[in-house]
Amino acid sequence: MHDFCSFEKKRTHIKIPTKIFNRKVTVDHDVEDCYSFKYALLGGLLPKEEEIRSREKDFDNMNWDLLDFPVDFCLLSRFEEFNSIFVNVFGLNEKDEVVILKATSNSRYIKHVDLLFMTNNVCASRYYTITDLSKLLHPQITKDRTRPFFLCKACLTHFSSQEKFEVHHSLCSLYPPTRVELPSIENNILKFENFRHQQMIPYVIYADFECLLEKVDTCDLDPSSSYTNQIQVHTPFSFAYYIVGPDKDSCKFVTYMGKKGEDVVQIFLDFLGQEALLIEEKYKSISKIDRSSQEDRNRFNNAESCHQCGKVFSDSSDKCWDHDHMSQKGNLRFVLCKKCNFKYCKSDFIPIFLHNFTNYDCQLIAGNLGYTENKTHVIPLSEEKYISVIKNINSSIQLRFVDSYKFLAASLAELVGNLSLDQFHHLKENFPSVDLELLRRKQVFCYDYLDTYDKLKETSLPAKKDFFNRLHNKDISDEDYSFVQMVWEKFQIKSLAEFSSFYLKTDVLLLADCFQNFRSLCFSIYQLDPAWYFTIPGLAFDAMLYFTNIRLELLIDYDQVLFFEQAIIGGVSQCCLRYCEANNKYMGRHFNSSLPSSFISYLDCNGLYSWSMSLHLPTSNFKWLDKDELQYFNCKENILNIDEKFNKEKGFFFEITIDYPDHLHDSHQDLPFLPISQIPPNAKQRKLLLTLNRKEKYICHYKTLQTAIANGLVLVQVHRGISFTQSDWLKKFVDYNTIIGPRKLSSVDNTSISKPTIIDRGPNHLT
Incomplete structure (x- = not known):
């Protein structure tokens, strides 16, 4: 149900804030709200109020059929193009400051109008003519009223001379209208400041889903035209996650097999929410500082500058004793200044890594993220794909879903092949008496065969033909099928449900070993933990700033x-x-x-x-x-x-x-x-x-x-x-990654470190 508001023959008095009204640059036309756009637009073309009523015939010179009344300013582009006019719409924020609501890129048109859009709390809205945009914005942009003021309507940048404005406009007009925010002169130095990223995040989770590939009935399609034929629906029926903590005792593996009709994704999110609360409690139990060591006390007393930023201590009050909050020992780790000690704090989120999350798993969980009171944030790659999904559990802890493929751009089978047997610590911990050569190989699974819950109850291994992969359009090899048979017998698997759980468990543990090894390598080379980042370019950029110690x-x-x-x-x-x-x-x-x-x-x-x-x-x-x-x-x-x-x-x-x-x-x-x-x-x-x-x-x-x-x-x-x-x-950093880095990071897309650093801000992006 929705509240209904009639806009017909309704004239609402929406009070313009005094400081805006006193600038005497807005005109309110005495017409019904739903027609205020028409009269405000005409008022912008014919500035004198008394001329509007006498020239209402000018309405006939415009095509209004492209608009619905009352007018939504987001839908003006076709109207502007058809009538060769561009319209900028401004509004007011909670501080009564003028903000851009809609800017147009059709600056090639001679006719242009600036409008103010106002709303109130009783479902009313109204347009006003802005007669002088520069005069409206001048007090807001600069306090100097004496200097000349030339305003660019595309980016709202101002200039003190007509010549400078014209030079600027020649370039600015080549881009879509964009309100640009640049650093202040006091804050225009780029340097490494993410000191907290130089400590390992204590708790990291690795997860994966298994899905039924349920068949979809479709009608006959027209072969004479292009079409998309939906053949399967991916329905999650099980999940597994593995928590990696600061020590062996804090690691934990959880698997869940759903029943028909259950919302497995919601159960997954509920489980993780509970885990987050437990981890939060562990974060709160901070170990106390231990000053008993004479060596630590001497080191602290003799320190003359901050370990991180190099700032010389002016007095002892600026000197901080830094220790590892998660360990049982409170020994001195670093001597820091107060500012760096504050930055060098624990994480307020728990990273959850899923391999190929952006292209697959985010599609599964996205629909379940909005059904709680806590906020959800996404970093989008497109309307349907997300680089990361961030779910607030409470005010102090978050779940951050991240794609491990954004760091390790290879299949899990390829990543596993880059590790030696002694690097599979978590796999060995969970399968202590099994030959790792048998487990380190990426398992083979009958994805397309498993399309109903009933098939999970089957007690025999499906035939070789049932392992046909429809996505890649190929069968498995005889060698792969023999391997599956051996695994089935070796682990005494009793059903397809057990086989699915085994496959899921090994996948999650293999991902954990691959990514934990990657974390250790990056920390040893760059002194940074990848678990703080969303993608490898972000990690690489911080590594560059830290490695070069540059101030840009x-x-x-x-x-x-x-x-x-x-x-x-x-x-x-x-x-x-x-x-x-x-x-x-x-x-x-x-x-x-x-x-x-x-x-x-x-x-x-x-x-x-x-x-x-x-x-x-x-x-x-x-x-x-x-x-x-x-x-x-x-x-x-x-x-x-x-x-x-x-x-x-x-x-x-x-x-x-x-x-x-x-x-x-x-x-x-x-x-x-x-x-x-x-x-x-x-x-x-x-x-x-x-x-x-x-x-x-x-x-x-x-x-x-x-x-x-x-x-x-x-x-x-x-x-x-x-x-x-x-x-x-930048030379020494590039040389290091070109010559030395690949020897250590053989399993990583190391080229990401040395790729160009230009980022396209794109149209309509805040830069």
């Missing part, structure tokens, strides 16, 4: 952000001919001895990303070039001699116009310099294009420009530029 200055000028974003085009990684014919003595009868001997060579360059990331990269001091500097760099010799002049300590990005002389076209046609991102003729999507045309206002790194000039391209003008301090700060 973040951009606080949005125009600089736009400038660098415009420089991100992509690169062509190959140079190939459409047709090439060799002629040499190894070609037999096709060899023509009267022609010169020739060969076709295939050349490949490895480590392009890691090589480029080992060069000098920006670190700080991002500054626009002034007029004198621009004049200096309008000489190509000065461009070519940048490294010699600044000793590689200073780098540049330039916005240039550059010519591509005709005499270079033939020799450069296989791989032209300076690619561009454009929509080709008769196409709809942007492509990376290699052209021999003149480039206008092209933004590139100075090394790219040097290479182009050295190969004959002619610099016409440098329009703008940004200078920065640079160094090869």
